[in-house]
Amino acid sequence: MSESETKQRRLPPQAQSKQPGVESTMKPPPDSEARHYKAAGKLEGKAALISGGDSGIGKSVAVHFAKEGADVAILYLEETEDALRTRELVEKEGRRCVLIEGDIGERDVCERAVGQAVQTFGKLDILVNNAAEQHIAKEFSEIPPEQLEQTFRTNVFGMFQLTQAALPHLKKGAAIVNTTSITAFRGSPALVDYASTKGAILAFTRALSMQLVEKGIRVNAVAPGPIWTPLIPASFDPKKVSQFGADTPMKRPGQPDEVAPCYVFLASQDASYMSGQVLHPNGGEIVA
Numbered sequence: 530m531s532e533s534e535t536k537q538r539r540l541p542p543q544a545q546s547k548q549p550g551v552e553s554t555m556k557p558p559p560d561s562e563a564r565h566y567k568a569a570g571k572l573e574g575k576a577a578l579i580s581g582g583d584s585g586i587g588k589s590v591a592v593h594f595a596k597e598g599a600d601v602a603i604l605y606l607e608e609t610e611d612a613l614r615t616r617e618l619v620e621k622e623g624r625r626c627v628l629i630e631g632d633i634g635e636r637d638v639c640e641r642a643v644g645q646a647v648q649t650f651g652k653l654d655i656l657v658n659n660a661a662e663q664h665i666a667k668e669f670s671e672i673p674p675e676q677l678e679q680t681f682r683t684n685v686f687g688m689f690q691l692t693q694a695a696l697p698h699l700k701k702g703a704a705i706v707n708t709t710s711i712t713a714f715r716g717s718p719a720l721v722d723y724a725s726t727k728g729a730i731l732a733f734t735r736a737l738s739m740q741l742v743e744k745g746i747r748v749n750a751v752a753p754g755p756i757w758t759p760l761i762p763a764s765f766d767p768k769k770v771s772q773f774g775a776d777t778p779m780k781r782p783g784q785p786d787e788v789a790p791c792y793v794f795l796a797s798q799d800a801s802y803m804s805g806q807v808l809h810p811n812g813g814e815i816v817a
Contacts, residue, residue: 538789539776540757540782547589547663550759552584552611560756561589562785563596564619571797573598574705576650576717576800578642580604580633580691581660583612585758586708589785590657590792594624597793599655602627602646604638604691608662611759624659625649633660633687634679643694653698655796658730660706663764677722684726689731701745704796710752710811714816727752731807734778738805747804749795778813784794 541556552559561584577594581587583605586694588611590603591786601619603626605612612628627649631638647653661684666672692705699705710723713731731750738748756762761782762770774782791808794800809816 537587540771542649542771543762544765544767544770545763547758548664548763549581549606549608549660550584550761550763551608552759553614554680555757555759555762559585561585561591561592561609562809563786563789565789566593566786568596570600571597571793571799572655574601575654575796576602576652576795577655577657578604578644578646578653578661578691578695579657579659580600580622580642580687582657583608583615585760585779586753586756586785587657587659588615589789590619590659591626592622592797593789593793594655595619595626598624600625600650602642602649602730603631604629604631604633604634604642604660606630612796626633634682634690639687639690640694642691643698647698653723654703655693655696655704656699656703656798657792658691658705659707659724660687661760663720663760664698665719665764669721670721679728680722684723685729685733688730688799690751692737699746703746704747704800705737705741706750706792707750709734709747709750709752710816711809711811711816712753713752731756734807735805742804747795747800748806749800749803749805751788751791752809752811752816753783753788753797754806754809754814755782756788757784774812777811781812783810783812
């Protein structure tokens with residue numbers, strides 16, 4: 530194996546003490562700023578709300594959307610430095626960006642986020658449900674009730690609440706894109722509660738798509754594999770981080786910029802005949 534191939538497979542051991550993690554301290558930093566993306570005006574004049582949009586996949590989606598012509602509102606927990614960087618990148622593309630801080634697990638935060646987005650942009654065309662958390666538990670019996678409730682509150686309840694708040698503002702032609710995970714399809718022994726939430730999101734996507742299709746609103750999902758985001762060093766120990774993604778067929782973790790174009794596609798008219806479907810940027814693993 531060449532030196533460059535080894536670098537692709539191995540990340541420096543590192544850890545962060547708090548979720549959902551901070552992108553600015555990661556080594557190497559994720560590719561999440563769409564530096565090489567070629568836009569085509571696919572979302573020109575659209576307005577989007579992205580949960581967990583301050584870093585990682587959500588950040589990359591925000592920048593890609595802006596490059597495609599959309600204004601973006603970002604809901605994030607408390608990572609202000611990351612959020613400010615994302616806003617800088619969105620505004621660099623000549624688009625408006627609203628930063629909304631708060632816990633997506635709280636209904637009033639979701640309603641406030643939608644209200645701020647609609648008040649600023651005058652409408653809402655795209656909702657990206659992306660915010661999530663995960664916690665390692667090698668033994669199923671060791672998952673504490675508080676962790677189980679918190680993981681579902683963020684990953685599932687937050688998605689329900691934000692979507693319910695957004696729906697009155699979504700018109701015919703609108704799109705909802707949810708972030709599920711490869712773990713919804715093949716499980717994860719150390720992330721039983723997290724994988725369960727991602728399975729719930731898969732079912733949520735399929736069921737909601739059938740309910741909203743007659744209204745002309747499409748609902749789809751993206752199921753990333755191992756992607757280099759702040760959630761990784763905030764979840765795993767340094768040794769696990771150094772091996773992250775090496776067991777994929779491509780032998781490396783993916784980057785947020787390799788995932789975000791899936792969201793652009795599903796949010797755009799290019800995916801006008803798709804609803805209830807899932808895209809799988811996962812390094813070559815065959816699932817489903």
